[in-house]
Amino acid sequence: MPSTAKQIIQMTLLCSVVILSVAVGSVFGQTSNRPPTYSQPASPTQNPLLEEMTTHDKAFGIIVTAVAIGDSEKVHSAIETMRSSIEKTRTGVQAGTVTLPKNAPRFKDFLEMEQKFQNKLDALDRAALHHNQREMLRITNMLLSACVKCHQMFRK
């Protein structure tokens, strides 16, 4: 075999070894350098108020769409998820484990607003039960106003 051909084969072999070791190294390197999953930042679900708001956020989006297409069942199930999270916040505020970011001493007004909000949710649920789309629309508008009103008063 001419020496140039030998050199080419040698070079090719060397290259493959280098490429292979880099590839293997990066695979193992990646797995060992990945941060452990338990060091994730604390989730907002540890605060009942923020948990409630995350639920409201998702559920209200579902309600808006469900009202738009007249899907009473979806309206009803979204309301169910909101109810239980409201209850947790109310307990937390009363026990002093939840502090409001703004106007904190006015927690009685906050609880009153929560109650009014919940009454409107109950009314929406009744409208859904009767498949009354016009009424669902009217109450959904009122609920949005209630979100805004409470945020103006208690959200920073």
Ligand code: HEC
């Ligand atoms: C009775 C009061 C009240 C009502 C009603 C209310 N919220 Fe809130 N919401 C708050 C407070 C207080 C905060 C701030 C919480 C914090 O930062 O600790 C908040 C925060 C939020 C946040 C987080 C925003 C951020 O700071 O990133 C979202 C999203 C949210 N609310 C959605 C809603 C939606 C949607 C509705 C209505 C369907 C609603 N909320 C109704 C009191 C309320």
